[in-house]
Amino acid sequence: MYKYSIFEYKEFASCNFLGGDTNSFEVKITDSSELNLSYTKENFNNEILEYKLYSLPLRCIDEIKEVIKKNQEIFDINSSLNNGSLDGSGQTFWFSTEKKNRKIIAWNIDDSIDDGHTIRKEYLDEYGDNLRQERIVLNLFFEICKILKKENIILELYKFKGNKKIEYK
Numbered sequence: 001m002y003k004y005s006i007f008e009y010k011e012f013a014s015c016n017f018l019g020g021d022t023n024s025f026e027v028k029i030t031d032s033s034e035l036n037l038s039y040t041k042e043n044f045n046n047e048i049l050e051y052k053l054y055s056l057p058l059r060c061i062d063e064i065k066e067v068i069k070k071n072q073e074i075f076d077i078n079s080s081l082n083n084g085s086l087d088g089s090g091q092t093f094w095f096s097t098e099k100k101n102r103k104i105i106a107w108n109i110d111d112s113i114d115d116g117h118t119i120r121k122e123y124l125d126e127y128g129d130n131l132r133q134e135r136i137v138l139n140l141f142f143e144i145c146k147i148l149k150k151e152n153i154i155l156e157l158y159k160f161k162g163n164k165k166i167e168y169k
Contacts, residue, residue: 003032006065007144008094011158013044014087014107023049025160031061035168037153039160053168056151063147068095071140074102077133081106084127091157093137109134110157111142 005028012024025041034055041050068074074095085108093104124131145155154161 003030004096004098005030005094006061006068006096008092009141009155010092012090012092014090027155027160029056029061029064031065033058036061039162052162054153054162054166055168056148056153056166060147060151064144065097067143067147068140069097071095071136071143072100073136074140075100077102077104077136078130079104081109081130081134081137082127083107083109083130083134084123089158093141095140104137106134106137109138111138 007029008027010024010026023041023043025039028038030036035053036056037054039050039052039054040048042048079102081104083106088108091106091109093102093106095102095104119131141157148155151166152163153166
């Protein structure tokens, strides 16, 4: 069976600045039966600072595949989201099934409105549909993060922490 990337996430700096840290990181998960999660940390010049491989249990891979399959609306999301913010950090998301895939680029995507922050009517008029699409992306991202957390892998919008027990040495 052909091995393909089912999920990828990359967080990177805009304009060489990310809260004083110009490093970015990327996580890739494939449907492979072994060494199916890779983590790469790079500096702003795309030089690799850290690279690690992990072997997730197949049930974890199957759960991620299933949650992506259940969220088919992800494949209708714009490939470039614009919430009016073009500095800070960028994010790239990749979601895939055997038949469909979607790469989505966003800037400073976050879940602050889900935490009760209010939004100005003028902002909603201009970016309301974008916010709706961001919610779909984030909901799926956080579902995948929950699955990884069961394997003691922490993935957040601005953080990754692997599990040494399943790390390839």
